[in-house]
Amino acid sequence: DVKVTQSSRYLVKRTGEKVFLECVQDMDHENMFWYRQDPGLGLRLIYFSYDVKMKEKGDIPEGYSVSREKKERFSLILESASTNQTSMYLCASSLGDRDNQPQHFGDGTRLSIL
Amino acid sequence: AQSVAQPEDQVNVAEGNPLTVKCTYSVSGNPYLFWYVQYPNRGLQFLLKYITGDNLVKGSYGFEAEFNKSQTSFHLKKPSALVSDSALYFCAVRDKDQAGTALIFGKGTTLSVSS
Numbered sequence: 001d002v003k004v005t006q007s008s009r010y011l012v013k014r015t016g017e018k019v020f021l022e023c024v025q026d027m028d029h030e031n032m033f034w035y036r037q038d039p040g041l042g043l044r045l046i047y048f049s050y051d052v053k054m055k056e057k058g059d060i061p062e063g064y065s066v067s068r069e070k071k072e073r074f075s076l077i078l079e080s081a082s083t084n085q086t087s088m089y090l091c092a093s094s095l096g097d098r099d100n101q102p103q104h105f106g107d108g109t110r111l112s113i114l
Numbered sequence: 115a116q117s118v119a120q121p122e123d124q125v126n127v128a129e130g131n132p133l134t135v136k137c138t139y140s141v142s143g144n145p146y147l148f149w150y151v152q153y154p155n156r157g158l159q160f161l162l163k164y165i166t167g168d169n170l171v172k173g174s175y176g177f178e179a180e181f182n183k184s185q186t187s188f189h190l191k192k193p194s195a196l197v198s199d200s201a202l203y204f205c206a207v208r209d210k211d212q213a214g215t216a217l218i219f220g221k222g223t224t225l226s227v228s229s
Contacts (some may be wrong), residue, residue: 004157020193033216042204042221058216092156100146100165100210103217105157 003027004106006091012112019078021109023091030096033103034058035067035091036087041107050096081113116141118207120220128193128228135190135203135223147188149179151155152202152222161203164188175199195227 008020025032027106033048035058047066055066063085066076074093078085088110092103127133139145146165150158150183162173169181179190185222205220 009155035219040221043219045216048216070190074190092158100163102148102163103158104159104160105150107155107157 006106021076023095029093118220124129137205
């Protein structure tokens with residue numbers, strides 16, 4: 001089974017801090033994704049990556065950046081955390097050769113910015 | 115532009131009754147369609163997908179979904195609901211004819227199955 005591991009289940013940070021959310025997948029997937037999930041808004045795509053060192057903006061990239069130095073790891077960075085970034089963050093991965101492959105999700109990081 | 119609509123925020127059914135969770139989509143080309151389920155404090159789990167071929171797709175935990183091209187719908191169904199099916203369900207779409215695009219998710223439908 002595919003395993004997508006997010007480094008923290010719960011995280012509390014202060015406004016202005018630089019925050020790193022880490023995600024690792026163990027199935028050699030090319031594609032990796034970061035979403036945030038908010039009640040009533042569903043999942044919104046922040047950034048995604050189809051290969052090492054490449055990234056694409058999703059629907060809501062403002063205030064975030066990403067890093068993909070190795071194929072298995074995709075990091076989400078909040079450059080200067082703000083209270084409106086309090087949310088559930090979900091990482092996902094999928095095979096890259098065909099667009100009909102499902103995404104596999106981690107269990108999420110519930111981030112609170114105080 | 116791609117979009118997905120789940121018209122019901124919540125669906126309530128009694129255990130043993132059939133359930134339907136609705137999904138409609140909009141893509142410029144042909145769709146790849148997916149259903150996911152999310153239990154509390156967990157990530158999304160893949161249930162089933164439609165790529166091509168038979169319009170009735172069977173997936174995990176006894177769920178199935180019917181693709182209807184004329185109505186641009188992909189409703190999730192189960193003949194007999196279980197209390198353990200209570201969860202948040204997401205429909206997602208990708209345009210088959212636009213390679214490299216990400217999945218678009220609906221806002222989710224909460225399914226509540228009462229005993």
